[in-house]
Amino acid sequence: MEQARELAALSAGIGRQIGLLIDRKGRPTMVIVGEPKGIYIPELARSRMGVGRLRGLRLLHTHLSEDPLSEEDLTDMLFLRLDSVAALTVDAAAAPRTLFAAHLLPPTASERPYRILPPVPWDRVDTDFTAQAVALEDELAREGENLAAPGSREAREMAVLVSVSDAPREDMEASLDELAALADTAGLSVADRVVQRVARVNPKFILGKGKLAELEIIALRSGAGTLLFDNELAPGQIRNLAEVTELKILDRTQLILDIFAQNARTRSGKLQVEMAQLKYLQPRLVKQDRAMSRLMGGIGGRGPGETKLEIDRRRIRERIARIKKELAGLRTRRASARAGRAGAGLPVVSLVGYTNAGKSTLLNTLTGSSVTAENRLFATLDPTTRRLRFPQEREVILTDTVGFIRQLPKELMEAFRATLEELESADLLVQVADASHREVLHQIRAVEDILRDLGLETIPRILVMNKWDVITPEAGRELLSRFPEAVPVSALSSQGLEPLVTEILKRAPFGGGVKSRDIEGDGLTCEGPEIPQ
Incomplete structure (x- = not known):
């Protein structure tokens, strides 16, 4: 009282x-x-x-x-x-x-x-x-x-997905579906998702304080410690959001970089991922920044993330310069290998497509290889090259590179230039699309846009509609009406592979072409020894 x-x-x-x-x-x-x-x-x-x-x-x-x-x-x-x-x-x-x-x-x-x-x-x-x-x-x-029994998927780090945009709600929901798949690949469990359409994005917090309060309570109720934004956040926005919500703040770019850090296996792949992470980190590095300290370890903090607060901008620039020099040497060796293959007179056929469309599975089926092929995004990062032998002593070099995705971070585009250069030497591109995906049209368009950005739109291309065996006849007719030149296949069951091989033989520059009768009755016999990079 x-x-x-x-x-x-x-x-x-x-x-x-x-x-x-x-x-x-x-x-x-x-x-x-x-x-x-x-x-x-x-x-x-x-x-x-x-x-x-x-x-x-x-x-x-x-x-x-x-x-x-x-x-x-x-x-x-x-x-x-x-x-x-x-x-x-x-x-x-x-x-x-x-x-x-x-x-x-x-x-x-x-x-x-x-x-x-x-x-x-x-x-x-x-x-x-x-x-x-x-x-x-x-x-x-x-x-x-109840949400997180020990050992269950839900026991993983929990996140609330957030999309803030002026785009149509249907497009925002579709993009969040993809973000959820990316989160699953990275090891995050999705606790909830929030969509807010705005006429103009709040430059300080992305969204208004009222919506932030709603996010805070959603995170509290669902046991989530992370807000994952389907936007690329500016350094100041990450800092402001972390200070207000006291949660870990991740954006789409950080998540993709983390997935690449998990999946890189070769020296080249690891160097490219590290350079992309450092370039993303460089403008966001503020010593004793609480927002960045919440990224230590866990999702969004792999690779060089363990020492983010100990590396100043000067040391980051020095490390990037060293990585660029080493990657230049790797590019030189790869260029020499490509020149050797070109000297052998073998056409180069490159598989391209949206991530998880089935490129690696198609490579394995055609060549009898065992390249990593999983039902998750970005399971394959490093370029794989195999020799594919057809009847009548015909051979091509078949390559598989990293999958594409909408809004592929610019840091990755630049860092993975060494990998994507494999496509520049291709005589023929086989664009693999997932016919069963509800966003297949958007994914095909996204791949075409990226190829255009890379200056590869003039290379001859075959469109392959993979996973044809799991779609309805009506959906198949709709796709073929839009893409009459597409080749329907199922990489898993080998359905449709002979028409695809026929098309490759017709389009690949063997120096005289191949007629359909050249492969009739011979069946498909392919060999796939690995070609050194």
Whole structure:
């Protein structure tokens, strides 16, 4: 009682709001002096912060009027995960009058993430705020146990996917589907997804503070520690978002770079990924930056990420220069190997296509190889070259390179130039598309755009519709009406491979061409010894 009177008198005396952050033992841990109409809470320690846990602090502050809790009060409670927030009003006589209070709610308890309690006279408060907070954490812990059983996929790092754009909602949802597949490949479990269409992206936070508060409570309820944006975020946006939400912030580019870091196997691949990561990091490096410190380890922090805060910009530039020099040597050796193959007079046929379209599976089926082929994005990064032998002593060099994707990060495009140069020497491109994918038209268009950006649009091309055996006849007729020259195949079952081989033999520059009768009755016999890079 006396403390409340003293707090009200002090606040009225200086004409400013005064706030107390109180721990669960009832001890004030911080005293804050604000402005007449508001209070600013400084950066708080994160010792208790974790998935499904609250701050362990409640805020009690004064209002120099009879105003109830403001939107800013409630937003602070959400963003900071406070146990509760309360406002003690002060009357004209500098005496305490009314207490307004609110606390967070457990998952599924209400449409709103918090409950505003009825106002009560300051001397008749009987709410046990500590018991409320403990009960909420118990509920969150039970939800977390259900979501993340030990060893399950859900026990992986959890993320909320976020898309903010002025694009049509259908396009945003499709892009989020792809982001979800990327997240799964990287080892993230998707807890929820949020789509917001805006006329103009907020340059500071991407989205408004109200939506950020919604994201905060979604993350709290679902046990997610990461916000994954389907945008490329500026350094300042990552920093601002991390400071406001106190969550790990990742964007699409970071996620793709992390996947490449996981899948790179050869020296060349690892160097290219490291250079791309360093180029992405360079403008974002701020010493002691809390936003970047949250990327240490885990998704988005592989490769050079373990030493991000120890490497300054000068050392990054030096490392990039060394990598460029080493990659130049690798390119020289690859160019020499390509020249040797060209000298042998063998046509070079390169497989291109969207990631996970089935290029590696097609290479394995045609050549009897065992190149890594998995049903996930970017399973193959390093270029693979095999010799493909046809009847009548015909041979071609068949190459498989990294798959494409929409919005392929510019850092990767530049870093993987050494890999993509394999395509420049191709005499024929076999563009593999996943006929069963609902976004197949967009994926074909994306591959064509990237080929155009690389200056490869003039190379002859065969469009292959893979996974033909799993689509309906109606869908097949629709695709062939749009792409009448396409060759339907199933790389897994070998369906349609002979028409594809016939087309390759017709289009590859053997120096005289091949007639259909040249391969009739001979069947398909292919050999695939690895060709040194």
